[in-house]
Amino acid sequence: MQTDVLVIGSGAAGMYAAIGAARAGARVVLVDRSLIGRGGATVMAQMTVAAALGEEAPDHWEHHLADTLKAGRGLCDPALSRLLCEDAPECIREMDRWGVGWARNEKHIRQVQAPGHDRPRCVYVDFVNTGPAVSKILRAQLNRIPEIRRVGELVVTDLAVQDGICVGAHAVHVISGELLSLNAKATIIATGGLTRLYQRNSASINMGGDGYALALRAGAELVDMEFVQFFPIGHLAPRLVGMDPIMWDPFRYKLGGKLLNAEMREFLNEDGRYVSVRDHATHAILEEVAAGRGTPHGGAWLSFRHCSEAELRSAFGPIIDRLAGNGIDLTRQAIEVAPIAHYHMGGIRADTDMQTSVPHLFAAGEAVGGANGANRLSGNAITEAFTFGRRAGLRAAALAAKTAIPSMRQEPETGPSRGGPVSGINPAAEIARLQGGMNRDVGPRRTRAGLERTLEHITGLAVECAELPAPRAGLDPEWLDLHDLRNMRLVAECIAQAALAREESRGAHQRQDFPETSEGWQKHQGVRLACDGVRLES
Amino acid sequence: MPGSAGRFELHEVPFEPGQTVLDALRWIRIHHDPSLAIRFSCINANACKECMINVDGKTAYACTTRLTEDEMALEPLPNKSLIRDLVTEIAPPDERLATDR
Numbered sequence: 333m334q335t336d337v338l339v340i341g342s343g344a345a346g347m348y349a350a351i352g353a354a355r356a357g358a359r360v361v362l363v364d365r366s367l368i369g370r371g372g373a374t375v376m377a378q379m380t381v382a383a384a385l386g387e388e389a390p391d392h393w394e395h396h397l398a399d400t401l402k403a404g405r406g407l408c409d410p411a412l413s414r415l416l417c418e419d420a421p422e423c424i425r426e427m428d429r430w431g432v433g434w435a436r437n438e439k440h441i442r443q444v445q446a447p448g449h450d451r452p453r454c455v456y457v458d459f460v461n462t463g464p465a466v467s468k469i470l471r472a473q474l475n476r477i478p479e480i481r482r483v484g485e486l487v488v489t490d491l492a493v494q495d496g497i498c499v500g501a502h503a504v505h506v507i508s509g510e511l512l513s514l515n516a517k518a519t520i521i522a523t524g525g526l527t528r529l530y531q532r533n534s535a536s537i538n539m540g541g542d543g544y545a546l547a548l549r550a551g552a553e554l555v556d557m558e559f560v561q562f563f564p565i566g567h568l569a570p571r572l573v574g575m576d577p578i579m580w581d582p583f584r585y586k587l588g589g590k591l592l593n594a595e596m597r598e599f600l601n602e603d604g605r606y607v608s609v610r611d612h613a614t615h616a617i618l619e620e621v622a623a624g625r626g627t628p629h630g631g632a633w634l635s636f637r638h639c640s641e642a643e644l645r646s647a648f649g650p651i652i653d654r655l656a657g658n659g660i661d662l663t664r665q666a667i668e669v670a671p672i673a674h675y676h677m678g679g680i681r682a683d684t685d686m687q688t689s690v691p692h693l694f695a696a697g698e699a700v701g702g703a704n705g706a707n708r709l710s711g712n713a714i715t716e717a718f719t720f721g722r723r724a725g726l727r728a729a730a731l732a733a734k735t736a737i738p739s740m741r742q743e744p745e746t747g748p749s750r751g752g753p754v755s756g757i758n759p760a761a762e763i764a765r766l767q768g769g770m771n772r773d774v775g776p777r778r779t780r781a782g783l784e785r786t787l788e789h790i791t792g793l794a795v796e797c798a799e800l801p802a803p804r805a806g807l808d809p810e811w812l813d814l815h816d817l818r819n820m821r822l823v824a825e826c827i828a829q830a831a832l833a834r835e836e837s838r839g840a841h842q843r844q845d846f847p848e849t850s851e852g853w854q855k856h857q858g859v860r861l862a863c864d865g866v867r868l869e870s
Numbered sequence: 871m872p873g874s875a876g877r878f879e880l881h882e883v884p885f886e887p888g889q890t891v892l893d894a895l896r897w898i899r900i901h902h903d904p905s906l907a908i909r910f911s912c913i914n915a916n917a918c919k920e921c922m923i924n925v926d927g928k929t930a931y932a933c934t935t936r937l938t939e940d941e942m943a944l945e946p947l948p949n950k951s952l953i954r955d956l957v958t959e960i961a962p963p964d965e966r967l968a969t970d971r
Contacts, residue, residue, distance in 0.1 A: 368965050370918045371911035464917060484965045505967045507953055512967075536911045536918060571888030574934040576915040760904045807954045809899070809907045 335361040335481070336732035337725070338500055338516035340488050341543065343372030344717035345697025345724075346522030347470035348423070352725025353520075354479040358732050361514060362474070363486040363503065364538075369471040371538045373524050373698065374717060377463030379581040380446055380454030381718075382711030383420035388443035388452040393417040395450060400712060403448045403609055404677075404705020405839040406854045407556065411684050412703035416712060416719050423718035424455060432469045433457050444585045446710035448609040454711040459649050460575075460582050466714060486512075487815060488542070489800060491519065491550040491693065492740060498550060498693035499738040506812065509803040515740040517732035518692050520724045521547060521680060525698040526560070526823050528816075530673035531764075531771040534566055534578045540816045541823030543699040547680045548822060552688045553869075554859040555701040556678035557823075558830035559840045561708050562776045564613035565591065566672025569629040572658045577672055579651075580634055581710070586647045591617075592633040592666065593625040604638070611707040611839045614671040614776050621670075622777075631670030636662040671776055675713055677704045677840065678830075681858065686724035692731065696724035702856075706839025757796050759813035766793070766820060774828050779844045783832040790828060793821045794865075825866050826859045833857060833868055878943070879903075885939050890914070892921055892932035895944075895956070907955035908932070922947060923956050 336358035339350045347369060350362040364371060384391040396417040401408050428434055428441070434455045435442045443452040457465040474480055485506045492500045492513065500516040523543030527533040544554055565584070567577040583589060584606035591613070593599050600608050600616050608616070617632045627633055636644065641663055644652050652662075660667060679701030686694045697717040704712055769789050773782035797818040803811040834857065836850035837843050858869040881902055883894045895908050910921040914933055921932040924945040932944075950958035959966075 366911045366918070367920060367961055370920065376912055376915050376917045482965045483967055484961045486967065507959070508967070510967075537913060538911055573888075573890050573914060573936070574916040574931075576912075576917065758900070758904045760899045761901070764900050807907050807957060808905075810904050813904065 333361060333512065334515045334737055335359050336517050337361075337728045338363070338514050338519045339522055339725075340501065340520065340546070341372060341522035341524060341699070342368045342482070343374035343522065343524055343697065344466055344470060344714055345524075345699070345721035346372075346520070347474055348718050348721030349520050349522055349696050349725035349728070350480050351470070351473055351477065352722040353729040354477045354725075356726050356729035358479070358729035360480045361483065361516070362480055363483045363488065363514070365485070365487045365506065365542070366536075366538055367484045368482045369467045369474070371536050373535045373539060374714065375463050375467040376534070376536060376576045377466070377714055378460045378576045378579050379462060380444060380456045380585065380711040381424065381462060381714040382446070382449065382454050382709065383424040383715055384417065384453060385421050385424060385441060385443060385455070387440040391451060391453060393420065396420065396453060399449050400704065400709050403707050403709040405611075405707050405849070407559070407705035407838065407856065409702035412682075412700070415684050415723065416703050416716050419719040419722070420715045423715070423722060427466065427469060427718070430469045430473055432465050446585055447607050448709045449711070454585070456582065459651050460579055462714070487812070488546060489815065491546050493550050493690065494738065494741065496551070497691045497738070499740050504803060507807055509806045509808060511802060513740055515737065517735040517737060518694060518728035520686070520694040520696055520728050521699050522696045522721060522724070523699055525676035525679070527673040527675070529767060529770045529820055529824050529827070530560075530775060531767040532566065532670070533673040534563060534576060535674070540820045542819050543695065544679060544823045544826070545819035547688060547690075547693070547695070548826070548859070548861040550690050550693060551861070552690045552693060553681045554679060554826060555681040555856050556706075557701070557826040557859050558834050558857070559677035559706050560673060560775075560827060561610060561675040561677060561840050562614045562671035563674035564608070564610055564617055564671050565632075565634055565669040566674070568627070568631040568668040568670040570659065570667070572660070574654060574658075578674065580667075580669060583636065583648070587636055587639050587643065590635045590638070591669075592635060593620045594627060595625060596633065609707065610710070614840075615842055617671060618777055627668045629668050629670070631668045633666040634669045635666035637664070637666065639663065673771075673775070675708055677701065677706060677708055684723070685727040686720055687727065692735070694724045694728050696720040706841060759810060759817045762793065762796070763813060763817050763820065766790070766817070766824060770824055774824070774831060776840065776842055777844055778831050778842060780832065783828050787825070787828045787832065790821055790825045793817070797821050822866070829866055829868055830857050830859060833870075876945070883937075885937060889937045890933055891925060891930075891935045891937055891942065891944065894937050895932060907953070907957045909957045909960070920960070922960070924948060
């Protein structure tokens with residue numbers, strides 16, 4: 333298959349990139365390992381999107397930028413942060429014209445004030461429907477553009493790099509097991525983050541860090557890999573099905589809510605308001621748990637018992653019934669919440685053209701590292717997907733326009749080879765073990781001993797993951813698990829190595845053995861793959 | 871397998887109140903049979919809508935159907951073409967590889 337621009341991943345960043353590239357005149361192939369526009373993180377986003385629209389109160393993107401940089405704890409790449417904030421209003425208004433349905437009152441688009449923002453800046457779609465609405469509208473736009481070919485159920489196993497230039501990718505069609513080559517003048521990685529590396533996560537199974545592994549093996553540089561954001565108030569108990577575990581965020585920005593420890597005392601000095609940024613709230617909850625003041629399942633209580641049934645219904649309508657179906661009545665009971673892996677601040681190093689360190693390879697959305705520093709501000713993830721996706725699409729199309737279709741050697745150079753048993757291990761079980769270790773030792777509370785313990789486990793898996801054979805047949809779940817384990821293992825090693833080297837605490841990276849923020853560490857760590865493994869560069 | 875007559879396999883899973891059919895299927899893949907093919911992406915949020923199967927004769931999402939202590943019969947969707955085990959072809963036709971060439 334040949335194209336001008338290949339886009340890998342169909343969340344908001346990938347879909348916006350495809351639309352952006354097609355608008356700039358490129359032929360586009362948009363691939364996803366799952367179904368198009370359904371499997372990434374976007375569809376699950378039940379929260380807000382930040383943009384300085386000035387609808388609710390006067391605003392300017394510079395104010396948004398100031399808040400983003402402040403939350404990033406001195407580690408934002410200011411040029412990327414600026415792109416995110418400056419282009420945000422245009423993308424939000426474009427989505428509005430496409431009919432996404434941002435919540436409105438009679439006069440204007442509603443904007444709420446999420447933690448860390450200096451004014452109401454975050455738009456959303458009722459009820460708790462931001463992500464699904466965004467995905468649906470972008471899918472509808474894609475479908476109208478004949479220059480975009482959409483192919484789902486296609487796993488990209490490696491990028492194709494010839495003479496140091498990215499010329500496309502090697503892929504496996506999951507359903508048939510067929511190997512194929514995608515030959516492209518420019519390629520955009522829009523595969524999202526890595527939250528699946530953790531046992532407790534708020535994302536889909538596609539978020540195993542595929543894009544980071546692809547970029548590393550292609551020779552690209554990653555940055556800030558130690559900064560994994562845990563969303564502080566992820567649902568913990570009682571068991572809730574049919575809802576994203578981050579759903580309490582919209583409840584808090586509409587209704588306040590009280591975060592309480594086992595003594596039913598507020599420990600964040602919020603006084604019923606939703607104001608604590610994510611790194612602070614995450615560490616405060618875990619401190620309470622460590623001090624023996626956690627809830628029965630090891631988190632904090634979140635209470636909306638001050639709200640009447642009428643208030644709850646007016647704010648969340650049908651969601652209240654869905655909670656009732658789960659046996660939850662917020663007027664009578666508090667629920668348990670605890671930090672949950674949610675987003676990755678680090679990622680592929682890219683400039684403001686979204687160009688990576690490998691020529692003709694671009695990145696977009698959460699896959700890009702740097703815009704959010706050591707701690708992401710609420711509402712910046714979907715904004716990042718829109719703005720970086722659109723920019724990547726435009727720039728990739730412009731590069732493709734002056735590039736001849738590269739010749740691609742027919743035999744995949746680094747693609748999987750056919751035949752043989754998948755592996756001597758049960759990769760599904762190994763993934764679960766890896767997730768357990770990452771959650772315990774490489775999550776929000778880190779120590780040298782813990783990091784070293786999990787690193788040993790991670791490197792011990794390297795032999796099993798060295799080579800990826802081809803699937804034995806159509807739809808080979810063990811092959812897919814081994815593929816995922818191989819990428820997850822490599823990316824886990826990057827996080828653990830970077831976290832071990834950074835002997836300080838900053839934002840999402842908290843070392844129990846180095847609790848202070850150190851001025852000398854106000855710098856980035858790059859990660860590359862050398863012939864002998866993962867190598868840090870600072 | 872496509873074309874062959876269907877058969878049931880019996881799996882026993884530990885029961886924990888509140889758990890879902892998808893939880894049980896994932897448990898089976900880790901503990902009994904890693905080759906069991908199932909389709910899902912968002913795990914628990916009912917956002918991706920990919921885990922639709924037949925549970926005790928009725929179409930249901932595996933991620934929101936609670937596990938019961940009795941035997942439950944899980945089958946692929948009857949009105950979609952079977953790919954393997956519980957996985958059927960649910961991708962929109964114009965997003966499949968086959969129609970692409």
